Amino acid sequence: MKLELDSGLVAEAHGLADEIAAPVLDFARAHTTVAIERTVARLFGVDGVDDLGVPLPNVLVDALGPRLCRGLAMPLAAACADGRTPQQVAEAVAAGAPLADPPDEALPDARRLAARLAENADAAILACRAERSRLIEQYGDPSTPWIYVIVATGNIREDARQAQAAARAGADVVAVIRSTAQSLIDYVPYGETTEGFGGTYATQANFRRVRAALDEVMPEVGRYLRLTNYASGLCMPEIAACGAMERLDMMLNDSMYGILFRDINPQRTFCDQYVSRMINGRAGIIINTGEDNYLTTAPGHEAGHTVIASNFINRALALAAGIPEPQIGLGHAFEIDPDRPGQLMEEWAIALLIRELFPRCPLKYMPPTKHVTGDIFRTQSLGTLFNLVGVATGQHIQLLSILTEAVHTPFMSDRMLAIQDARRVFEAARPLRESLQAVPGGPLEQRAQLVLREAVELLRQVAEAGMFEAVERGWFADTPRPRDGGRGLEGVAERDPAYMNPFLELWEPTLAEAASA
Amino acid sequence: MKLELDSGLVAEAHGLADEIAAPVLDFARAHTTVAIERTVARLFGVDGVDDLGVPLPNVLVDALGPRLCRGLAMPLAAACADGRTPQQVAEAVAAGAPLADPPDEALPDARRLAARLAENADAAILACRAERSRLIEQYGDPSTPWIYVIVATGNIREDARQAQAAARAGADVVAVIRSTAQSLIDYVPYGETTEGFGGTYATQANFRRVRAALDEVMPEVGRYLRLTNYASGLCMPEIAACGAMERLDMMLNDSMYGILFRDINPQRTFCDQYVSRMINGRAGIIINTGEDNYLTTAPGHEAGHTVIASNFINRALALAAGIPEPQIGLGHAFEIDPDRPGQLMEEWAIALLIRELFPRCPLKYMPPTKHVTGDIFRTQSLGTLFNLVGVATGQHIQLLSILTEAVHTPFMSDRMLAIQDARRVFEAARPLRESLQAVPGGPLEQRAQLVLREAVELLRQVAEAGMFEAVERGWFADTPRPRDGGRGLEGVAERDPAYMNPFLELWEPTLAEAASA
């Protein structure tokens, strides 16, 4: 399938996206957040909770207080000068010991130790990444579109069991949905969890459990199975760190989702997304952006161009954080009202357009959700058309439509039916991609060209107004968010000249090169 | 949607079809059958049954005995010389009176009376046809693909009620399915019937009842509603006559179906189909051919070309019987195993090929049936893909897929779900037809070209061997049928030089002109 696109327009779009990303990045590089510093603690090996159940990374960062602006690394490393591990220091602090500022003469050693601790963490992350490559070598990679399903029982044990069932049924990627509103809590829960609504918590232990469950069935199903969670909300970089250490393969990790859909403060999110993405990039994790959500609050027929404009921006911000295109899973969705005449042609046009605009990105295609109803037979049919468009336009990651989308989180059998339908449609329709092409000047091609023009126009306005302004005006997802509103602003601090973060020092120099991989 | 086809090959196919049809037509014109003569009786106005429940047309033709070869018209008309109606004569014969041969001196009057009776019948048929045009004028014609559903409760009253429900739900065409094996009984039952398996009987009274039910809802739904039944089996021409008098709009009326799928004698069928089609043509009834059935006994992937070859032959035989292309609803089907890789591309290719081969024919597209199972969710999805291909390739009459096809004759709700899906897919996908085209040399175009070549090759062989021979060898539907085998041969007689049939005399001179309309 090919489309006639104005290459000049495409080039302009990329240019505008870089222009829009620059100030956001400058802002992120001039600030830090409690989540970023907790991430330093985690990567230094701090884990566990105190008697009140407060995670030790939070204990340490709380202990920093106003010193947040200088970062956790130096005080923590300095405290380890006596040979203790960061974990032991954290436990001491939890027990009431102070977290002192290192005296000037201790700085060089502390700096050296911090650097070493960072290198160890980095090595562990790269080891996980290597392990993934080895397993993909061994078990092979599935053909695209990858079959992506969610498990959301709210109990990690049921989730693990259903993840295995899904894999046996033919799933290639399993996402464990988080509990409602985890994104709004300013810490990462500890240990395995067996409750939650609409899902259960993203915790390192839960990651480990489902990872093990999938690894267990890989030999049986004979292909590498990918695990996904959400590096999203108020703990973006911390969750990215947990995922990097437990070999997650994908993370929902958007530069704006938290702002728009969880009312998290924009400044906080722009800082957190930068560091979380650096980690995802380093870990070889494919990020999934969340533009699909725009069409749940804005009408799919009119807002298609906002998705594409955002794709350009998300891509630019990801590249700047060192994520190469093959790891940038740009999101979009099949969300035009199915009862709208010509809907399928329009969906086909958008899917094809995005495919051609980002040829190297593993596109994540989201199913119809907002316009599906309790009529499960109708939803089943819409899923079939969604699967058809997915394979006919060469999407890479297909999040399957579930016939009970409007009813409940998926039953095991709902997921099985979805997987069976996707496999059947993908096999039956795969040759359509080389069989059909857009009629020049036909309705589909014209639709694609129109939406591209609208997207570029929006990018021009955003570049003009600036990102913070655009968000305040509700240009994305019809949801206005003030620069100083939302949750988590108190956790943001402007970096002090003395700010030190060994991971940034280790990684930032490599980003440009990494991104061009 | 366009396809590159070898116009030379297409022309050759039409030529071969005419060649194949010629001897079949010569045979039909040299013989008559009990069904044809009973049709004369019915068109003369004979109806009803005797004390034993035997229809009066059968009583008359049985009375003819060996004189079948000369036809019923003259004896019956002669008997009316005394001013009785054919009906009164029939009742007398039923009561035991003989049906005498007219003395020579009575022949001219008898001939004149027969001609007048035929003209009256013809006028009635044309009046029905005019009424249809008037109603289409008044209520309008639906857009294509027409939504065609079946009712098959086995009780004509439930059928009528469900026909109305279907119309309100959005059906454009309603077919009342016949009772299992009606095709094997050598008479047309009388009156309204409330039993039967898999459907109820095709009777003139049943036609009238459902016709009235549909006419009743036309004002409410605001479009002309078409009624369909089966001029098929051992009573092809008689049922065509009943339909012509009760304003049916379509008839399943195939030149070979009875032979292949009901083991009816080939000679009998070839004679009956000729006369039944003459009536359908005259009545403005759209015939539906039954090639879709081939793929229920032969594998869809390999036998696609037999469908197309048969389409050419059915068309040639229909034209020869005076049916113009706009009334020739050539049948084909979506019957390739859905689990076969590339199935959807192959279905798309065939549907597009047939569409382009017969641009003026209202193609009848049949749904997946043989490969569907009790997994109603899978069947629902297959129906959706079938609807998509139907609208994207511009089919004219879409017989809807029913999610319980493998389970039971459709429930009212099954039909409703099917109609809702078809309407949604048709509206959502209509612009695809002008939006997409076959990639030159791509898999789809190559597939279409291959199947066309295979079809022409088969036509060459049939032309070579002759139709009777081809049927004996099982070249169609993998079902061999000997020339002298099957049911109903005893009802065939070679015409005597004195054979007289006023309808043939009235219509045969007009056929060529009618066909070119």
Next chain:
Amino acid sequence: MPEIVPYGDTLGDGMVQLSFTLPAPADARARELGLQFLRNTGFLEPQIVHIGAADRDMTFYVAYARAPRGVDPAEITASEVEAPELSFSQINALIERELGRRMVVIGAAIESDAHTVGIDAIMNMKGFAGDYGLERYPWIEAVNLGAQVPCERLVREAQERRADAILVSQVVTQKQVHARQLTKLVDLLEAEQLRDRYLLVCGGPRLSNTFAKELGYDAGFGPGSRPSHVAAWMARELVARTTAARQGDG
């Protein structure tokens, strides 16, 4: 009035379609297991029309069967919220005439629920399916607090704004979380003796009027609700209550 039974293709056939998964292997006894389950549930002439393995020890079934009994329509009293079909201007007129002041409505998706599209569809300008939202009504003062609003805050705001009606949206129903959260609000209001002060209304795709009433709400609106329908009901109800109150006084 006699019971009516499900209709398959003949009046009285009682046919029902089912699908379910049993935690047992899809082996030679699977069909009988499924049939027996349906018989235990009371169904007549069960037919298993599809069996598939959902996992090692999980079997998925599609079945048809005759319902053991039907339902008597006369039994049914409860119904969806019934409100007069009033137009935008009729509703405004009613409030103006009978109340003489703007009706104050405050709404939110409470507690853990972040789904605002539903409440927005009722309250925001745009409305739903071409039907204007409450904000558009000159005689309604509509305040939409948005997503994940704690009950405590909602009650506080209602008092401060002297609201006439509280509109709550609950979309996530897993493990009955909506029931718990909706009940929490009622308890809170009753604890503070505020319950009678407000028209208490909830809505969501899995909510029904009956269920809402069981939980102690005045009305519950389900999927596809239209703002004008909600507004008409609130206006009429409020007017009724205030006139009743007046008569009480006088």
Next chain:
Amino acid sequence: MPEIVPYGDTLGDGMVQLSFTLPAPADARARELGLQFLRNTGFLEPQIVHIGAADRDMTFYVAYARAPRGVDPAEITASEVEAPELSFSQINALIERELGRRMVVIGAAIESDAHTVGIDAIMNMKGFAGDYGLERYPWIEAVNLGAQVPCERLVREAQERRADAILVSQVVTQKQVHARQLTKLVDLLEAEQLRDRYLLVCGGPRLSNTFAKELGYDAGFGPGSRPSHVAAWMARELVARTTAARQGDG
């Protein structure tokens, strides 16, 4: 052994999906009517998730509910036909060795049933899903009479050809026509004291082994049956019977 209940997304949740049509208008009481019907049927916590008008006075429902009870796997004794997994050549070898003559099998779609694809799949050379049909077996003499064969004719042919087994296909089941036609054959055989002379086997997409046995058949094969499975069962059964008979004699 304890009862197992349907599995939705948690062990023990008992969730079942239903759809059905009630002959009543899709009005404000429709939801309650559907819920009450499900309660009457015994379901717990019924949820109506979709309501649509199927016609003027017909309402279509999609629902989820918890089953009132489950099923005890220990109860289940009946099962599909269990036959040894024998290969083409093993089956031929078995017949050659134990019977020493070809096994004669005669088949047909009887009475009003014109569906031959099923019986053909079992008997004809081609077979089914890559599994050879009975005609291919050198040690089986397979005669397929085809469609709509009257029972009388089938019995006559079976006698003339000294058949060991009679295979009957029934596909149309509407109004239990298959049950009636299958019973007709059994009655006929018994009337002529021929029943014990043959392995009597039926098959079809809506048939199960249990149902077949209730009707007086030796075995019944359902959807997706494979010729080799049918052949293996017949061969083993026939061998068993003849050896039993021999011992009876000797």
